[in-house]
Amino acid sequence: MKDEIRIIIDDLVLNAEVGMPLLSLLKEWKIDIPTLCYHSQLGPLHRCSLCIVEVRRSGEWKAKHACMLACTSGLEIRTISSDIHRLRARAARILLTRGPFAKPSVEIILHRILSAAKAAGIPDDSQFLPIEIPEESISKDLLDQDPTAQMRQQGCVLCGQCVEMCKKTGNNFLTFLGRGNKLRISYVNTAATCGKCRACSHVCPTGYIHSTGQAAFAAKLYR
Amino acid sequence: MLANDNFLTDTRTKLGLPKITYTPASPPPPVFPQAAMNIAPVLSARYGLKNIPPLLAELAEQGHELLCPSNMARISVGLATCGQAAGAGNWFKLLAARLDFKNKVIVRHVGCLGACYGEPLVDVRTPDGKHHIFGKVGSDVHWSIIRTAQQHVSQRGAWMVLREREPGILTGFADLEIEKSFHSAFADFFVHQKRRVSGNCGLIDPQSLPEYIGAGGYFAFAKALFERTPEQVTAEMTASGLRGRGGSGFKTGHKWEIAASANDQDRIVIANADEGDPGAYMDRTLMESDPHRVLEGIMIAAYAVGAREAYIFMRQEYPLAVSRLRQAISDAQAAGLLGERILGTGFSLRIGVIQSAGAFVCGEETSMLQVITGQRGEPWPRPPYPASQGLNGHPTVINNVETLANVPWIIAYGAEAFREQGNGDSPGTKIFCLTGDVPKPGFIEVPLGINVRKIVENIGGAAPETVKALQIGGPSGGIVPYSDFAMDFSAVSSIGAMMGSGGLVVLNQSRCVVDLTHHLVRFMADESCGQCLFCRDGLTWLEKLLSQLTAKQGKPGMIDILENLGRDIAGLSLCALGQSAVNPLLTTLQNFREEYDAHLAGICPAAACNAMIHFEIIHSRCTDCRGCYRACPVKAITVEAGKGPAGYLFDHDRCIRCRTCAEICPHNCVVAVSGGEQK
Numbered sequence: 001m002k003d004e005i006r007i008i009i010d011d012l013v014l015n016a017e018v019g020m021p022l023l024s025l026l027k028e029w030k031i032d033i034p035t036l037c038y039h040s041q042l043g044p045l046h047r048c049s050l051c052i053v054e055v056r057r058s059g060e061w062k063a064k065h066a067c068m069l070a071c072t073s074g075l076e077i078r079t080i081s082s083d084i085h086r087l088r089a090r091a092a093r094i095l096l097t098r099g100p101f102a103k104p105s106v107e108i109i110l111h112r113i114l115s116a117a118k119a120a121g122i123p124d125d126s127q128f129l130p131i132e133i134p135e136e137s138i139s140k141d142l143l144d145q146d147p148t149a150q151m152r153q154q155g156c157v158l159c160g161q162c163v164e165m166c167k168k169t170g171n172n173f174l175t176f177l178g179r180g181n182k183l184r185i186s187y188v189n190t191a192a193t194c195g196k197c198r199a200c201s202h203v204c205p206t207g208y209i210h211s212t213g214q215a216a217f218a219a220k221l222y223r
Numbered sequence: 224m225l226a227n228d229n230f231l232t233d234t235r236t237k238l239g240l241p242k243i244t245y246t247p248a249s250p251p252p253p254v255f256p257q258a259a260m261n262i263a264p265v266l267s268a269r270y271g272l273k274n275i276p277p278l279l280a281e282l283a284e285q286g287h288e289l290l291c292p293s294n295m296a297r298i299s300v301g302l303a304t305c306g307q308a309a310g311a312g313n314w315f316k317l318l319a320a321r322l323d324f325k326n327k328v329i330v331r332h333v334g335c336l337g338a339c340y341g342e343p344l345v346d347v348r349t350p351d352g353k354h355h356i357f358g359k360v361g362s363d364v365h366w367s368i369i370r371t372a373q374q375h376v377s378q379r380g381a382w383m384v385l386r387e388r389e390p391g392i393l394t395g396f397a398d399l400e401i402e403k404s405f406h407s408a409f410a411d412f413f414v415h416q417k418r419r420v421s422g423n424c425g426l427i428d429p430q431s432l433p434e435y436i437g438a439g440g441y442f443a444f445a446k447a448l449f450e451r452t453p454e455q456v457t458a459e460m461t462a463s464g465l466r467g468r469g470g471s472g473f474k475t476g477h478k479w480e481i482a483a484s485a486n487d488q489d490r491i492v493i494a495n496a497d498e499g500d501p502g503a504y505m506d507r508t509l510m511e512s513d514p515h516r517v518l519e520g521i522m523i524a525a526y527a528v529g530a531r532e533a534y535i536f537m538r539q540e541y542p543l544a545v546s547r548l549r550q551a552i553s554d555a556q557a558a559g560l561l562g563e564r565i566l567g568t569g570f571s572l573r574i575g576v577i578q579s580a581g582a583f584v585c586g587e588e589t590s591m592l593q594v595i596t597g598q599r600g601e602p603w604p605r606p607p608y609p610a611s612q613g614l615n616g617h618p619t620v621i622n623n624v625e626t627l628a629n630v631p632w633i634i635a636y637g638a639e640a641f642r643e644q645g646n647g648d649s650p651g652t653k654i655f656c657l658t659g660d661v662p663k664p665g666f667i668e669v670p671l672g673i674n675v676r677k678i679v680e681n682i683g684g685a686a687p688e689t690v691k692a693l694q695i696g697g698p699s700g701g702i703v704p705y706s707d708f709a710m711d712f713s714a715v716s717s718i719g720a721m722m723g724s725g726g727l728v729v730l731n732q733s734r735c736v737v738d739l740t741h742h743l744v745r746f747m748a749d750e751s752c753g754q755c756l757f758c759r760d761g762l763t764w765l766e767k768l769l770s771q772l773t774a775k776q777g778k779p780g781m782i783d784i785l786e787n788l789g790r791d792i793a794g795l796s797l798c799a800l801g802q803s804a805v806n807p808l809l810t811t812l813q814n815f816r817e818e819y820d821a822h823l824a825g826i827c828p829a830a831a832c833n834a835m836i837h838f839e840i841i842h843s844r845c846t847d848c849r850g851c852y853r854a855c856p857v858k859a860i861t862v863e864a865g866k867g868p869a870g871y872l873f874d875h876d877r878c879i880r881c882r883t884c885a886e887i888c889p890h891n892c893v894v895a896v897s898g899g900e901q902k
Contacts, residue, residue, distance in 0.1 A: 046604070046797060049756030063794055068604045087791060094760045128784045130767035158753070176599060176753065179582060181763040183753030 007075040022069040022077070023051050031079060033066060034088065034109055036095070036205050037159035042168070044068070047159045049091040050113070052084055053077045063087055082120050089117035090125065095157050097131045102155060102207030153184050156208040160185070162200035166213060169199050174213050187217040262287040265392060266439045270635040272446045276566050278559060279436055279445055286437020289329065290427060291391050294350055296328045296372040301344040301425055303335035303511040304543055311343030314360050318345075318368070328372040331434075334512020336425030337666040338412050341382070344425070349375040352390030354399060358382040358409060382406040383413075394439035395422025408684055412663055415681050417644055417652050420628045421668045424512035429547050432554040435515040441560060443631035444519050447526055448568055456527040456634065457483055463638035464650045465630075468505075469495055469623030470696070470723050471799065472649075472712045475630075478620055481610040482528045485618035492525045492533040493595075493614070493621045497579045497586035499538065500697025501746065503726035505654040506624040508666045510537075510544035513628070514551035518574065520627030522561070523634055525572045528620050533574045535624075536591055539581040549576055583750035587798050588621045590752065601752045602798035623724070625654055645671035649711035653722075659694070659729035661685045672711040679705070679729055691829075692730045692815070696723020698743040699803035701810030702736055705729075719810040721803060735831035736815045737822050740807045741769035747804035758801030761792040765808065775834040777823040785819075786812050826898035833880035836895040842868040844892035851884035851893055860884060 004015050007022075009031065016025050021044045026033050036048035044067030054061040055069065056076040063083055069075070078084075092113040101107055118124070126133060134154075158176075163185060166174040173194050177186040187194065194214040201209040201216075209216040263280035267273070290297070300306070300315040319330040336344050341358030345368055348354050355371050357364050357380060364380035371378045386402040387393055396418035404410035418424075427434040435441070447456050461476030482490055494517060498506040510517055521533045537545050552574050555561040563571045577595055579585045585600040592614050594600045613619025629651060633641045642650040649671040658664045661683035669678060675693065679685050690705040701720030708714050715722050730739070748762035768785055771777060789805035789812070796802050812819065821828050827835040840851075845868035852860045852871070859878040863870035885893045 046754055047756065049795065052795070063791075065795065068797060070604075087795070090788070090791060091756055094756060094764065097760075125784055128764075128768060128778070128781060130764045176601075179584070179753050180749040180751045181753075181759060182749075183759060 005071065005073045007071055007073075008077070010078050010080065016071040018071060018073070020071045021067060022053070022071055022075070023066040025071060026051075026053075026066055026079070033079060034113055035067075036106065036109065036157055037161060038067065039161055039165075039203055042161060042164045042203070045160050045164060048095065048157060050088055050095075050109075052087045052091070053079050054081055054084055082122065085117040085120040086122045088113045089122055092117075093126055093129060093133065096133045097129060098154060098157050100134050100155065101157075102210065103205070106157070106206050153208070155206060156185065157206055158183060158185065159205060161203040161205070162209055162213055165199045165203045169197055171195060171197070174200065174217065185217050187214050189214070262392070262437065266394065266442055269394070270439065270442045270446060271637075272442050273450060276445055276449070278566065279441055282433045282436040282558065284437075286431065286433030286435065288437075289331070289431065289434050290437045291348070291352070291387075291393055292329060292350065293391075295326070296350065296375060297348040298328060298330045298368065298372050299333040299346040299348070299426065299428075300330070301335055301342060301346075302332035303429075303508060305335050305339045305508075306342050306344065307543075309342035311345075311360070314343055314345065314365070317365070321369070324372070331428045331431075333427060334424045334429050335508050335666060337416075337418075337421065337508075337668075338409065338663070339665040340663045341409060341665075346425070347371045347381075351375065352387035353377075353402065354385040354387075355381045356383045356385065356409075358406070377403070382409045393426065395419070396424075396426065397422055408663060411681055411684070412665065412667075415673075415677050416668050417670050418668045419632050419644075419652050420516070420625065421509065421513070421654055421666065423516065424508060424666075427513065429512050429514055430550055430554075432515060432551070432558055432560075435513070439635070440515050440631070441519055443635040444522050444526075444560075445566065447523050447634050448566060448570060451634075453483065453527045453529060456523060459633060459638050460527070460630070463633045463641040464647075465626065465633060465641070466649060466712060467623055468625035468629070468653065468725065470699070470721065472722055475622060475626055478610050478622070479524065479528050481608070482530075482618040482620045485611055487617050488529070489617045490528050490530040491614050491617055491619045492521055492528065492530045493591070493619055494521050494533070494535045494624050494627050495586060495588065495591065495621055496535055496537045496541070496544070496624045497591060498541075498624075498724060499583040499586050499750075500699075500724050500726045502658045502694075502728050503656050503697055503724045505656055505666065505725050507538075507541050507544050509624055509628050509654075510541070510548055514544075514548045515555065516628045516631060517548070517624055518551055518555055518561070520622075520630035521574060522565075522572060523630045524620060524622065524627060526570055528618070530620070531571055531573070533572060534595065535574065535576050536585075536595065537576055537578050538586075539579050545576060545578060552576065582752070583746075584752040584798070584800050587800055589798065591621070592619065599752075601754050602800075604797055625725070646709075646711055648713050653710070653725060655710075655725045655727045657683050657727050657729070659727075660689070660731035660734070661729045669710070672709045672714075675705075675708055675710055678710065678727065683729060685729055685731075689731045690729055691732045691734060692736060694726070694728040694730060694739070694807070696721040696806075697726040698746050699723060699800070699806055700726070701806045702730070702739065702814070703810060704814050719806070719813055721806060733829055733831060735773075735827050735829040736811045736818055737769065737827070738773050738829075738832050740811050741766065741773050743807045744769055744804070747800070751800065751804070752798075755796045755801055757792045758796045758804065761788060762801075762804055764788060765792070765805070769808075772819070772822050773827075773832045773834065775822075775825050775832075777825075779823070782812070782816075782819050782823065828897065830895040830897040832897070835897045836880060837875045838873055838878065838880075838884060838893055839896050840868065840871050840873075841892040841894060842871075844890045845871065846890060848889065850887050850889065854883045854887045856881060856883065 007016050023044050034050045037045045051066040053066045055064050092110040163174045173189040200213040263275050263283045267275045343360045345357045345360050346354050355377050367378035367380040384403040385399040427438050457479045465475045466472040496506050525533050584590050585594050587602050590600040590602040609619045645651045652668050653671050654668045663684040694702045700723040703718050703720050712722050745766045748766045751758045753759040789808045793802050793805050830836050852862050859874045861872045
């Protein structure tokens with residue numbers, strides 16, 4: 001049993017264990033934090049950038065990711081502010097450029113963030129986005145014809161839950177490959193099939209993995 | 224050879240030409256009582272070592288005989304990467320193969336003296352303790368080098384003559400003083416430097432353990448091992464105030480204290496040699512020119528924190544440094560300076576070399592630890608810091624190579640002496656790699672707190688009015704306007720840059736800071752590990768915005784987005800790569816905002832961005848030579864015959880902005896112009 005400490009979240013005082021990821025605590029207390037890469041069994045993965053909160057450090061509020069913070073004594077955070085809205089909206093727009101997504105739930109989460117930001121009076125910066133946010137009406141067939149979309153793994157937000165899950169099942173067939181804007185997930189296994197446990201497709205938030213990790217990622221290796 | 228001279232003289236006399244007198248080979252050089260000199264006691268007195276281990280004494284004598292031969296000359300050819308690139312290998316081969324050098328001259332290859340612009344550099348040491356330095360060696364000075372070595376008298380073509388303060392004692396560049404200089408710019412390059420850490424570079428053979436010991440190497444290690452407790456060594460480091468030379472400037476002594484106070488007894492020392500900053504090569508030069516100093520630093524660090532294993536994490540792209548360090552490790556092992564029960568004490572250490580896979584982010588300490596354990600190079604959140612929980616959870620001291628190379632000096636001469644250079648906040652010296660638009664680029668070591676003008680104007684030789692800005696600290700540092708400021712940790716961070724690893728790129732008036740920022744942001748966007756959304760996609764976004772701006776596609780409001788997106792990336796990234804990746808952008812927005820505004824209006828003030836320039840001919844200078852007309856690959860220049868300079872016309876739509884015409888014009892009359900009417 002670890003030491004119990006008290007931390008302040010939005011003027012609420014909560015009990016927590018020392019060193020516990022803040023995001024896990026927030027999720028445990030059902031505090032509304034949008035996430036795409038969090039899974040209670042996998043722990044924080046630091047990938048989706050949506051769980052932005054503000055931490056008070058020497059009198060100033062600083063935006064940080066809740067998944068990267070550990071509960072320490074005297075921690076004081078807030079989950080709503082105009083800057084949080086702005087940053088989450090920015091992250092949400094970046095994530096939307098990776099769409100369209102097979103599961104509508106992702107777009108619902110992201111658009112909810114955008115409308116919350118709009119309600120808070122945050123100006124829209126989407127005209128400066130590097131890639132236009134794809135319309136939902138783009139059909140899957142069209143996506144298949146566009147080789148750059150495949151290379152970008154359009155429809156995947158690179159949350160890494162599948163990689164982590166595959167590691168957890170002991171198979172370890174999925175990995176991140178490349179870096180920078182060429183980062184992608186790939187299937188690396190010399191055997192013919194991955195076993196079809198479909199654990200990855202169960203955790204995939206976007207529905208990019210519709211059958212198996214092998215089917216979703218194998219063909220895109222070194223493209 | 225003398226017969227040749229006579230022949231030549233006779234021929235000239237026959238032809239009625241004036242007689243050439245050569246410097247006579249006699250009188251014979253004065254003989255110094257060096258053969259009898261016992262170097263080990265001299266060195267140990269200097270370093271404060273009371274009892275000399277017999278192994279060191281013996282190797283020091285051997286090395287000293289090679290370094291400062293008593294009755295032979297020694298030719299040292301600089302064969303680090305820079306020397307090899309300049310073709311020094313050829314001169315080394317020619318000199319080493321000479322049969323008439325037998326028992327008269329020894330030819331050795333050494334590392335880099337630092338004056339990279341003067342490569343190939345050859346140093347001829349005559350037995351009277353003088354070093355005749357020849358720069359940009361070519362066939363014109365080949366015979367001068369040979370004659371200097373044979374006759375022990377300086378010949379024409381030498382750039383500089385250095386003298387050992389006490390003839391026969393050479394423990395680094397600090398023991399040399401300038402006697403004569405035939406090339407004032409070359410002497411200026413060295414006068415303002417204080418070479419401590421890089422003192423041996425370019426003087427000793429990096430592949431020879433005896434030479435390193437003969438120059439005082441491993442005496443500091445012996446002093447630490449036999450006459451100091453680990454606590455005393457750490458205390459000395461803390462007292463010296465040495466700050467990490469890799470980037471952030473963390474106090475080295477403090478880092479060692481944290482590791483040494485951990486309960487876990489399996490402690491590890493790692494030398495970070497994954498030097499990825501473009502334009503920075505301090506670590507490479509140190510490892511290529513003086514690998515044993517790096518090893519000695521690691522050994523002292525390991526002794527101080529109680530580590531039994533150490534690793535050197537090397538950049539993949541440094542093959543020469545890898546092979547030299549590997550050899551240095553095996554030499555030290557064979558001599559009993561590494562391995563089990565070193566020099567008969569209870570201290571054991573083994574050092575391994577690990578090669579990085581070649582990503583910039585792998586130089587970040589936590590991601591480096593991931594790579595060593597065979598994982599993908601992705602950082603993890605700190606704390607816990609590696610000094611308390613690092614490689615496989617054990618306390619791990621990670622120091623930059625240059626930091627570790629400072630350690631033997633501090634142990635040898637003490638913290639007090641170390642603080643004599645530099646200032647209170649940033650003591651000691653720092654190695655910088657001066658590159659960019661300077662006539663004399665190179666690897667320099669200067670006291671911290673030195674005025675930047677001294678570096679750029681005196682050492683680099685740049686004319687002050689040509690210098691526009693400085694890029695300090697690589698792609699994660701900042702771009703600051705050229706002005707008077709001191710080079711130390713606090714002054715550099717107060718102007719928004721970062722000391723970083725020590726890259727110093729000088730930019731002249733023709734460089735566009737927006738274009739350069741675009742280039743650096745693209746580098747960082749490509750090198751981001753991709754873990755944090757803001758670092759990966761945010762930097763890509765920034766890169767797109769900057770490329771639009773330089774391509775004359777800027778939109779109003781773009782600069783505000785650049786600024787606040789830059790701040791978001793810095794605030795929300797996990798590791799130092801993302802946090803500092805936007806430094807070039809933020810510093811240029813702060814210092815050169817008018818250039819961004821100008822780009823938005825379609826004008827590049829430096830006339831460097833191709834989308835915003837056109838070419839014009841200054842008719843008053845034109846001599847109607849038609850060089851540009853002939854060189855233009857797309858025939859965008861037309862000449863109306865008979866009209867002289869006024870007949871030259873540019874087709875701006877056809878022009879591809881390749882700049883060939885501007886480069887080829889002998890009178891500089893084709894100039895790039897941004898803004899204004901296209902004529």
